Amino acid sequence: MPSYTLYYFNGRGRAEILRMIFNVAGAQFTDKRFEFNEWDKIRNDMPSSSVPVLEIDGKDKMPETMAIARYLAREYGFHGKNNMDMFRVDYICDCLYEIMHDYMRYFHEKSGRFRSGSSDKSDMAGEMQRSFMETCRRVLPFLEKTLEMRNGGSQFFMGDQMMVCDMMLYCFLENPMMENQTMFNSYPKLMALWKRVAGHPKVSGYLKKRSNTNW
Amino acid sequence: MPSYTLYYFNGRGRAEILRMIFNVAGAQFTDKRFEFNEWDKIRNDMPSSSVPVLEIDGKDKMPETMAIARYLAREYGFHGKNNMDMFRVDYICDCLYEIMHDYMRYFHEKSGRFRSGSSDKSDMAGEMQRSFMETCRRVLPFLEKTLEMRNGGSQFFMGDQMMVCDMMLYCFLENPMMENQTMFNSYPKLMALWKRVAGHPKVSGYLKKRSNTNW
Numbered sequence: 001m002p003s004y005t006l007y008y009f010n011g012r013g014r015a016e017i018l019r020m021i022f023n024v025a026g027a028q029f030t031d032k033r034f035e036f037n038e039w040d041k042i043r044n045d046m047p048s049s050s051v052p053v054l055e056i057d058g059k060d061k062m063p064e065t066m067a068i069a070r071y072l073a074r075e076y077g078f079h080g081k082n083n084m085d086m087f088r089v090d091y092i093c094d095c096l097y098e099i100m101h102d103y104m105r106y107f108h109e110k111s112g113r114f115r116s117g118s119s120d121k122s123d124m125a126g127e128m129q130r131s132f133m134e135t136c137r138r139v140l141p142f143l144e145k146t147l148e149m150r151n152g153g154s155q156f157f158m159g160d161q162m163m164v165c166d167m168m169l170y171c172f173l174e175n176p177m178m179e180n181q182t183m184f185n186s187y188p189k190l191m192a193l194w195k196r197v198a199g200h201p202k203v204s205g206y207l208k209k210r211s212n213t214n215w
Numbered sequence: 216m217p218s219y220t221l222y223y224f225n226g227r228g229r230a231e232i233l234r235m236i237f238n239v240a241g242a243q244f245t246d247k248r249f250e251f252n253e254w255d256k257i258r259n260d261m262p263s264s265s266v267p268v269l270e271i272d273g274k275d276k277m278p279e280t281m282a283i284a285r286y287l288a289r290e291y292g293f294h295g296k297n298n299m300d301m302f303r304v305d306y307i308c309d310c311l312y313e314i315m316h317d318y319m320r321y322f323h324e325k326s327g328r329f330r331s332g333s334s335d336k337s338d339m340a341g342e343m344q345r346s347f348m349e350t351c352r353r354v355l356p357f358l359e360k361t362l363e364m365r366n367g368g369s370q371f372f373m374g375d376q377m378m379v380c381d382m383m384l385y386c387f388l389e390n391p392m393m394e395n396q397t398m399f400n401s402y403p404k405l406m407a408l409w410k411r412v413a414g415h416p417k418v419s420g421y422l423k424k425r426s427n428t429n430w
Contacts, residue, residue, distance in 0.1 A: 048310055048357040063357070067305035074298050083289050090282035095263055127339065142263040142278070 004029040005055040007046065009036065011215040014065045014104060015052040017171040018072065021164065023206040025076035033211075036113060066097055073164035085158065092146060092157050092165040095139045100172035102132035107175065107215065136176075136183060143169075144187045153189035155196075162200055170197040175215055219244040220270040222261065224251065226430040229280045229319060230267040232386040233287065236379065238421040240291035248426075251328060281312055288379035300373065307361060307372050307380040310354045315387035317347040322390065322430065351391075351398060358384075359402045368404035370411075377415055385412040390430060 004022070008015035010033040022029045034042055043049045047063045054068045055061045062068060070090070073079040080086035106128035108114050147153040156166045173194060177184055184191055197203055219237070223230035225248040237244045249257055258264045262278045269283045270276045277283060285305070288294040295301035321343035323329050362368040371381045388409060392399055399406055412418055 047361075049353045062302060062306055064306040064309035067302060067309045070305060071298060071302035074301065083286060086289065087277060087282060087286040090285060091277055091279040094279035094282045124342065138264045146262075 002056045003058065005032050005058070006030065006052060007032045007034075007042075007055065007061075008052040009034060009039075010211075011213045012171070012174065013215060014100070016174070017069055017164075017168050018052055018054070018065070019210070020167050020171055020203065020206060021069065021072045021076065021078060023210075024162075024167065024200075024202040025072070025078075026202075027076065031211075066093065069093070069164060069168070078162070078164040078167070080158070080163070089158060089163055089165050092143065093168050095143055096165070096168045096172045098135050098139055099132070099176070102128070102135045103172075103176050106132045132176075133183070140184070140187050140190065144189050147189045147193060153193070156193065162197065162203075166193065166197050167203070170194055170203070217271045218273065220247050220273070221245065222247045222249075222257075222268040222270065222276075223266045224249060224254075225426075226428045227386070227389065228322075228430060229315070231389070232284055232379075232383050233267055233269070233280070234425070235382050235386055235418065235421060236284065236287045236291060236293060238425075239377075239382065239415075239417040240287070240293075241417075242291065246426075281308065284308070284379060284383070293377070293379040293382070295373070295378070304373060304378055304380050307358065308383050310358055311380070311383045311387045313350050313354055314347070314391070317343070317350045318387075318391050321347045347391075348398070355399070355402050355405065359404050362404050362408060368408070371408065377412065377418075381408065381412050382418070385409055385418070 004027075006015060006018055006022075006029055008018075019029075019031060042051075045061075046053050047061050050063055052065055052068060053061050053063050054071075062071075070079065070093075073089075080089045106125060109128050110125040144153075147157055150157065150159050156162050157169075158165070169190065173184065173190075177194075198207060219242075221230060221233055221237075221244055223233075234244075234246060257266075260276075261268050262276050265278060267280055267283060268276050268278050269286075277286075285294065285308075288304075295304045321340060324343050325340040359368075362372055365372065365374050371377050372384075373380070384405065388399065388405075392409075413422060
């Protein structure tokens, strides 16, 4: 069994899905967190100067949130079992990633972190928020329908087993829902799934014990 | 064998990697292209109002460029053979996707297409171009090193076999290189790989016969 170290800021952000997969699988990993003011020291040690990064056996550092998530999902049985099912899990995940990616860009822009300062960006945060909301309006109705296609949407995206796409729904909508719950009222099946994931014994156990951060 | 229809604009853009995989695999598909002025009619028929979309057997329409690319790569043997190799192929692909995604956003913003018009966006294209160039500066040195790790970078990313990540390097850098070749001069191994992919018998055959569009 390889040893895993996960590098990310001391927040949920892009890394929470990875921590959740490890925890739901009952797998060991080192959760290496750092603060924003440490980033300048750390970034040069990270491939492609970004996080999350998964380090394997203390040597190979692998970047890219979604590539890491799919690797762990395959490793622990949270991905599709055949090519078509992997495709379905994958496009649900990628749809959710569109939302998370746009949200995180808006979230960091709003805070002024990582700003290059090359021009007047006074309206950039507003622009990014509009872009994030537009992505939600485009993607969520499709996901609501996709969920409904299996057992009327009363279980998980792929049926009776919770997969990486279900965990991703929880993690990627958590911050946006804290900011504006009403945006999601038009998607009752997705909201019920969100609660179903939170109530899953393995997930609820993790949610109780996890580090409490404000993003 | 399922029948495939690929929906996208009449341009290379996000769909060219999918067309290339089909062609290199020698697989049949219907290449359904439309013009920008037809988009308003078509978008409501597309899941999540976006393209590319892959339709299977005339019924299921599947969205998300990268989920489609990985499905086809697994189907035709252009993905890793075990979980760790899939992870490597995947993070290289996702790094390249970061570049392509930022480029396409800039490309469409510059043209004024798909603009919501909600605010003054006079500097948005410039901002997006800077963001795209910053992504290149962040990601490409890592990919240059990654390539070099196998056989000194003289073959393909994963060794002697061309995989989906190599084809992606070709397709995702094609438009950016047409716009500004010098940006890529600092990455000689990647540029040599770009030419190696173009010269691969299956790829060069496709490049000769493909539809000639300006993006």
